[in-house]
Amino acid sequence: MNTSPKENPTIMRGVIMHAPGDVRVEDRENPTIVEPTDAIIRLSASCICGSDLWPYRGAEDVDHQAMGHEYVGVVTEIGDDVKTVKVGDFVVGSFFASDNTCEICLAGYQTHCVHRQPGAPTGAQSEYARIPLADGTLVATPGQPDADLIPSLLAASDVLGTGWFAAVAAEAGPGKTVAVVGDGAVGLLGILAAHRLGAERIIAMSRHADRQALAREFGATDIVEERGDAGVERIKELTGGLGAHSVIEAVGTQESMMQAIRATRAGGHVGYVGVSHGVALDGVELFFSGVHLHGGPAPVRRFLPELIQLIWDREIDPGKVFDLTLPLEQAAEGYRAMDERRAIKVLLTT
């Protein structure tokens, strides 16, 4: 592990998506400090996000793109203006860089920071990454973590923070029935979050035995296998005909959004974090639904200090969503495994 700039090699290995379905690990130039607010980190582990499957499947344009936006690692170099992050710190960041001082950040919406930038513009499925606005973006752990904590800290970087935001946006809490649409890593960690936030009943919508098992481990009390209108009907049956108080949407399609809105009782809350693809909401239906709708790119940074502490204290184990570990060199196989739903989430060792 490198802990000082002179140890950084000039060439590193990193994932490039040449085109949909075409993922390669290549020699790439090692990132260097560009702005005085940057830091360089040596990644301790990386991973593949469900949202990486959108370009992989051709649902988003992609052309020789450096992939990866989830990261944990050790700081190897800092720019001249970086004050709070030090070389040698073990840090967790998230997919948007933020100054954490503007009015929007202070309100807890760091993903909409007035100085927002990509969190890892050089890609994070790689050995090193450049992180802009390091002071605002990175949160140091209390010390160097034990190796078994690394997957959970990496989960905090995106999927845990996103599931947590979804549960908060859906106002999961004591006395509430929470339904979760989507059984990927974010949906599963939304269940964990709803459970930690005190929800009384948590209904996981999943038809995969392995994901159902993890859902129950994370706190789901009920499983619904039906989807679409049939899924909505089942949620209503389970909630006295009213619908859930809180629904987490963690997919991003038209069907999943409508399933979430229709499964929510009037006055209830939908927290939606699935990156929207091809969704158009009918104004009349939304108007008469009477639900609250909140979501978008999760301000993971808001929750990082709390989530890191919960992981550090071994109160939660979100790293369980990683059910396949591969070396970075086998990233292409990791993409295939997630695309074919053979893996919930793939960890890449660096």
Added chain:
Amino acid sequence: MNTSPKENPTIMRGVIMHAPGDVRVEDRENPTIVEPTDAIIRLSASCICGSDLWPYRGAEDVDHQAMGHEYVGVVTEIGDDVKTVKVGDFVVGSFFASDNTCEICLAGYQTHCVHRQPGAPTGAQSEYARIPLADGTLVATPGQPDADLIPSLLAASDVLGTGWFAAVAAEAGPGKTVAVVGDGAVGLLGILAAHRLGAERIIAMSRHADRQALAREFGATDIVEERGDAGVERIKELTGGLGAHSVIEAVGTQESMMQAIRATRAGGHVGYVGVSHGVALDGVELFFSGVHLHGGPAPVRRFLPELIQLIWDREIDPGKVFDLTLPLEQAAEGYRAMDERRAIKVLLTT
């Protein structure tokens, strides 16, 4: 004024919309008790709603429909199961009847009551009206009101309650900048509500001098005359580039909804109460906006006790939105005046 059933005549006068643009006042059968939970009221005044203009303009189907859903008046007859409302009570109701005891009502969403019905199925632009679920729907005033309070109590029945809900849904309050899209009665009373709820700054979007004046009287601190993207730009200029914390949408068109969403800062709240017509929200834009969205048909019943007391104590004067008073017989002229924007809101004396 009739205060007992035997005084009810068998024929009354009431408004029928035969077709778009064709409003007539006709002899109609006086409503009678149908369900044991019904009450009959003698209207003390009635009025025309901005939402009545949708069918008037052909934007909603209409065929010989009894019009009117805002009402105040004196109870003349009650069904056998009515317990809390008495003959002779002066009452205020709203556009949906609700039992006010189900789980949804108790959560404050009486417009989505599991036993929801139209609030005045026989129409309320008429001399008498049948009100279902009288115990849950009607709220009695502390006594017989002075005549000058009647317009404000009538406003509470819909436009004040709706504007109030919009302000609550937009989380207007101390320290907040609130923008209001729509300068009809609901938008203007949303301003009044935001002011009462303690908003620091209230930006009215209006290009009509008379409405601007009333907006300022109700608490607006700024006026923006621009609309659409230019209006959004002005709101951003007035809010340090960020957008308002809270935006009230009180129109219901695609343009007004997008104006509201785009004028709201990330993490801010849109309270939308304009009945949706032709609105489709793009999922990607909504996702990346980061706003909270809540609205729909306002649960006026939630707010009625508080609003009636504020009016009774002469703390607020929402009746000022009525800038034209006509006898019921001249309802057609009232519709024309509102359609042509010669009047903000028309009160019909009965």
